[in-house]
Amino acid sequence: MAELSPNPYLRLRRQMFFALLAFGLIPLFAMGLAGFVANRESVETRTRNVIEAMTKNRRATVELFLEETLRQLDLMVHALPIAELSKTSTLANLRDEARRERGAIVDLGLLDDHGKHVAYVGPHDLGNVDYSDQPWFLQVMLRGRYESDVFLGFRQFPHMVMAVKKRELDRDWILRATVDTDLLSALVREGGLESGADVFILNRDGEYQTRYSPEHRLMEKADLGPIPPHSGTRVVELARNGRREFVATTWLRNDEWVLVARQQVPGFPVLLFAHSAVLVVFLFGLFLVPALSYLIARHRLRQVRGLEDERAALYESVAQSQKMAAIGRMAASIAHEINNPLAVIHAQVGVLDDMLTDDASHPSTAAFKERIKKIEAQVDRGRKVTHRLLGFSRRVGPDLESVDVAAALDETIGFLEKETEAEQIQIVRDYDRAAPIIRCNLSQMQQVFLNLVNNAVDAVGQKGELRLAVACAESGVEVTIADNGPGIKPEDMKRVFEPFFSTKTNTPSHSGLGLSICQEIMRNLGGRIAVESAPGVGTTFRLWFPLAGDPGQENHGRSGHKEGEA
Amino acid sequence: MTGLRVLLVDDEVEFLEPTAERLKRRQVECTAVTNGEAALAELARTPFDCAIIDVKMPGMDGLTLLRSVRHDHPRVAVILLTGHASVELGVQGMELGAFEYLMKPVDIDELLDTVRRAAAQKKRA
Numbered sequence: 001m002a003e004l005s006p007n008p009y010l011r012l013r014r015q016m017f018f019a020l021l022a023f024g025l026i027p028l029f030a031m032g033l034a035g036f037v038a039n040r041e042s043v044e045t046r047t048r049n050v051i052e053a054m055t056k057n058r059r060a061t062v063e064l065f066l067e068e069t070l071r072q073l074d075l076m077v078h079a080l081p082i083a084e085l086s087k088t089s090t091l092a093n094l095r096d097e098a099r100r101e102r103g104a105i106v107d108l109g110l111l112d113d114h115g116k117h118v119a120y121v122g123p124h125d126l127g128n129v130d131y132s133d134q135p136w137f138l139q140v141m142l143r144g145r146y147e148s149d150v151f152l153g154f155r156q157f158p159h160m161v162m163a164v165k166k167r168e169l170d171r172d173w174i175l176r177a178t179v180d181t182d183l184l185s186a187l188v189r190e191g192g193l194e195s196g197a198d199v200f201i202l203n204r205d206g207e208y209q210t211r212y213s214p215e216h217r218l219m220e221k222a223d224l225g226p227i228p229p230h231s232g233t234r235v236v237e238l239a240r241n242g243r244r245e246f247v248a249t250t251w252l253r254n255d256e257w258v259l260v261a262r263q264q265v266p267g268f269p270v271l272l273f274a275h276s277a278v279l280v281v282f283l284f285g286l287f288l289v290p291a292l293s294y295l296i297a298r299h300r301l302r303q304v305r306g307l308e309d310e311r312a313a314l315y316e317s318v319a320q321s322q323k324m325a326a327i328g329r330m331a332a333s334i335a336h337e338i339n340n341p342l343a344v345i346h347a348q349v350g351v352l353d354d355m356l357t358d359d360a361s362h363p364s365t366a367a368f369k370e371r372i373k374k375i376e377a378q379v380d381r382g383r384k385v386t387h388r389l390l391g392f393s394r395r396v397g398p399d400l401e402s403v404d405v406a407a408a409l410d411e412t413i414g415f416l417e418k419e420t421e422a423e424q425i426q427i428v429r430d431y432d433r434a435a436p437i438i439r440c441n442l443s444q445m446q447q448v449f450l451n452l453v454n455n456a457v458d459a460v461g462q463k464g465e466l467r468l469a470v471a472c473a474e475s476g477v478e479v480t481i482a483d484n485g486p487g488i489k490p491e492d493m494k495r496v497f498e499p500f501f502s503t504k505t506n507t508p509s510h511s512g513l514g515l516s517i518c519q520e521i522m523r524n525l526g527g528r529i530a531v532e533s534a535p536g537v538g539t540t541f542r543l544w545f546p547l548a549g550d551p552g553q554e555n556h557g558r559s560g561h562k563e564g565e566a
Numbered sequence: 567m568t569g570l571r572v573l574l575v576d577d578e579v580e581f582l583e584p585t586a587e588r589l590k591r592r593q594v595e596c597t598a599v600t601n602g603e604a605a606l607a608e609l610a611r612t613p614f615d616c617a618i619i620d621v622k623m624p625g626m627d628g629l630t631l632l633r634s635v636r637h638d639h640p641r642v643a644v645i646l647l648t649g650h651a652s653v654e655l656g657v658q659g660m661e662l663g664a665f666e667y668l669m670k671p672v673d674i675d676e677l678l679d680t681v682r683r684a685a686a687q688k689k690r691a
Contacts, residue, residue: 346671
């Protein structure tokens with residue numbers, strides 16, 4: 001059979017599954033990629049904006065802090081007379097008060113215009129230090145104020161120096177303060193940072209001025225390279241340790257310091273799933289596509305398999321028809337080969353008969369004549385067989401004509417009148433005269449009748465009874481040909497429609513083709529044939545002819561076959 | 567003699583000879599030939615009442631011969647004989663103007679009867 005083994009089906013299903021999977025996943029990943037690109041842009045823009053805003057904000061904070069500290073000193077130096085400021089106790093009070101407010105001033109000292117301490121409060125003994133040649137001293141004497149860079153100084157903690165000048169009693173006086181810049185670091189970092197972010201201050205040489213993580217070692221150079229002074233806030237994209245990052249810079253304190261904020265650009269997973277909707281759709285698709293691919297592949301394969309099975313069934317039925325046709329052709333050629341010698345025998349025996357008729361003087365003439373009659377009878381039997389075989393081979397196209405089924409049946413019975421009369425067979429007719437005229441091939445129909453009635457006549461033997469019925473049936477006409485013969489044995493019932501099957505082994509005139517011919521014809525006519533039999537009671541053949549013959553309907557024939565087997 | 571002149575055409579000699587003999591015995595003047603060409607030659611030479619022609623013959627087949635006879639000798643009735651139990655060929659032969667169609671093996675009395683009817687019909691015509 002043409003049916004595929006299960007393996008090719010599985011392979012086909014697998015191929016179909018992967019093809020569908022690919023077709024489903026490609027758009028899904030395309031969507032994911034598009035989402036990724038779109039997300040990257042929006043995330044990067046957002047990151048850039050955040051870092052820029054943060055930089056501006058921190059710059060303001062830092063400037064405010066420095067401004068305020070300086071103003072504090074200013075306030076101190078101008079609010080009190082030098083006589084008062086020269087007292088260590090006054091300075092101590094001022095420092096403590098400032099500490100309470102901001103906590104940034106570590107020590108305070110009042111210097112005269114020679115760079116010598118007049119008074120000092122602080123953790124170190126700096127009372128005798130001479131600052132007159134220090135750059136910051138010259139700066140403050142010149143400009144009135146001073147702010148230093150951050151340095152570690154004697155005590156190894158980051159601090160810066162601020163100084164303010166005051167003129168009193170015709171002399172210049174300078175109030176100097178050391179400011180704890182850890183507070184500055186804390187201020188810069190105030191409010192917390194996102195992960196992968198960092199904020200710090202560098203001086204002009206690129207050295208850290210703030211510290212809050214081990215990475216920032218105060219006074220060491222940052223890994224950013226020189227940052228040229230610029231106005232406003234600038235954001236650039238850099239690569240560091242294989243990661244991309246945004247770096248925002250802004251200069252402050254007259255371009256002395258630069259505030260730097262850096263933020264790593266979010267990585268692939270963050271970008272891909274930044275929008276939960278994209279993530280949901282993507283994951284949903286990731287499960288849905290294979291599931292649907294599997295289901296569709298399975299469904300399609302079932303359809304394919306169904307078609308394949310149908311095709312196989314069709315093939316089988318065609319093969320069956322072809323087998324029957326081949327048998328028919330073979331039967332025809334056999335019939336021809338046998339019929340010609342029969343005709344010769346018949347003619348030669350005829351001559352013998354004539355000769356005996358001419359010369360009746362021979363003592364054995366009567367005996368010869370009797371033998372000749374027997375030969376002729378046997379030739380006649382042979383003739384009948386060959387004619388029946390030839391009838392089977394006759395593949396006449398379905399020429400449909402209007403047929404009165406009862407009349408056709410009666411006409412067929414007419415052919416067998418001699419036999420039925422000789423055997424004293426009683427024929428009972430039960431014809432429904434309301435049975436419709438149908439469209440059918442008359443000669444084929446009659447061939448079926450002839451076969452069945454012949455069988456019935458043979459079956460019932462002398463003084464038997466045949467019951468013939470024609471009745472209206474659903475969308476057609478039903479013909480019943482019943483005999484009260486010996487019936488068919490149950491074990492033979494399945495085989496009665498098989499070609500060359502015959503139970504009449506004692507009557508060699510039967511080819512065993514009769515019923516298979518009938519079935520073939522009924523199939524061609526779009527009708528059905530069925531048989532019922534009870535041993536000892538008789539056999540009944542039921543024929544159903546459609547109102548309008550449909551020679552293409554193999555199915556009728558097939559169902560008829562099944563009924564025949566029942 | 568009935569005075570009936572019949573031409574018997576069949577390629578099977580074993581059938582042809584005994585059949586011709588039986589017809590002659592029944593007072594039918596019978597000429598037997600084994601092919602179509604010989605048949606046409608005989609027809610051209612002698613007037614026949616009837617021609618009995620086998621449908622299946624090598625060379626010129628029965629139906630071709632039938633056409634020629636119908637065309638050239640319309641007064642000769644044609645009876646077709648065949649071992650081929652094909653209604654179609656018979657019907658075809660009848661349409662072509664054959665008088666009757668008989669199947670082999672054929673009963674001699676039936677053949678004789680058909681010949682007589684054919685000849686009688688031709689005479690009436």
